[in-house]
Each structure stands twice: as structure tokens, then as C-alpha cells.
Amino acid sequence: xxxxxxxxxxxxxxxxxxxxxxxxxxxxxxxxxxxxxxxxxxxxxxxxxxxxxxxxxxxxxxxxxxxxxxxxxxxxxxxxxxxxxxxxxxxxxxxxxxxxxxxxxxxxxxxxxxxxxxxxxxxxxxxxxxxxxxxxxxxxxxxxxxxxxxxxxxxxxxxxxxxxxxxxxxxxxxxxxxxxxxxxx
Numbered sequence: 001x002x003x004x005x006x007x008x009x010x011x012x013x014x015x016x017x018x019x020x021x022x023x024x025x026x027x028x029x030x031x032x033x034x035x036x037x038x039x040x041x042x043x044x045x046x047x048x049x050x051x052x053x054x055x056x057x058x059x060x061x062x063x064x065x066x067x068x069x070x071x072x073x074x075x076x077x078x079x080x081x082x083x084x085x086x087x088x089x090x091x092x093x094x095x096x097x098x099x100x101x102x103x104x105x106x107x108x109x110x111x112x113x114x115x116x117x118x119x120x121x122x123x124x125x126x127x128x129x130x131x132x133x134x135x136x137x138x139x140x141x142x143x144x145x146x147x148x149x150x151x152x153x154x155x156x157x158x159x160x161x162x163x164x165x166x167x168x169x170x171x172x173x174x175x176x177x178x179x180x181x182x183x184x185x
Contacts, residue, residue, distance in 0.1 A: 024048040025132035027139055029173030031058055037080035040171055041121070043143050047132035054125040056113055058145070062170060063115040069150035069166025072108030072130060073142040082169035085142035087162070095161045098152040099127055107136065109164075112150050132177070144172045
């Protein structure tokens, strides 16, 4: 009996390993100001198969100190027009919410990033819903930083349930796979 249990466990481990990628997928984009196109920093993402690690390094005088909505949007950036990115990435037709709300949130809901006094944003996010490979990959979609704080769907109005009342789009970029990264589905 004990040997059967061990054999089942070993079989499960082999099966688990067969279904996960050995190498993380990587993506990046250069964040640019809306309508201006000035580069203000980078967003880097690494998907290890269980979660995606997002590192944000930005600096702009236009980023006032405080919280700013930070989302993945449906469409790539057209030129330097952040409005061209469409709505939040929401393939499962959910309401806007906090990133920790896994049962009812847009895939693109990543909450807020914090800008300090000189417009510097140096944040790290870990999220298990955004993916860099497979049918719900965010490659080719856009990252958008907003002028205001995302209320995480708690604002009590319709706009809160779709955008978090985060305000205008300050900067954006199109997510691109890093060459040499493992991007297969």
C-alpha cells in the first residue's frame, strides 16, 4: 500500500512537471507619456507559470505624489495615444475590483502604484491572473498608468465598477515579449 502511494505521488510530480514551463516567460515595455511620447521608464514582467512578477520603474514630473491606477488594457497603444488602448483587459466579463479579488475582477486590474515626491515610481507587483503565454496572454496588450487613485471598485457608482474612477491616462506602453524568452502556449 505504501509503495502504491509513493508511486502515485511520484507519478503526480512527473505529471505536474510535464504541464509547467521550465523557463519563465519575459516581457517588457517602455512607458511613454500620453500624447507626448516622452519615455518615463520601464515595466518588466516575468511569468514563472504560477504567477507573474511585475517590476515598475518610472520617473516623471507629471506623476503627482500618491496612488495611481495601474492596469492592463485590451489593445496596444496606437502611436502615443493612451486612449487607443480600450478598456481594461477583461476576458471573463467581470466587474472592476482589487487585484486580490480573484473571483470577480478584470484580469487587467492591478490596483495602484505609488509615486513619491519627485515623480518616481519603483513598485513591484505579483499577480496570479495575468499571464505572458497561453490563450489569455497579455502580450500585445497595453499597460496604462492613470492620473488618479483606483478606488478598486468600491466607489459606489457605475464608473467605479468599470474603471475604478482612476481618471485620465497619463502614460502607457504596449507589452512585448523579450527575445529569447520562452513564450509557447
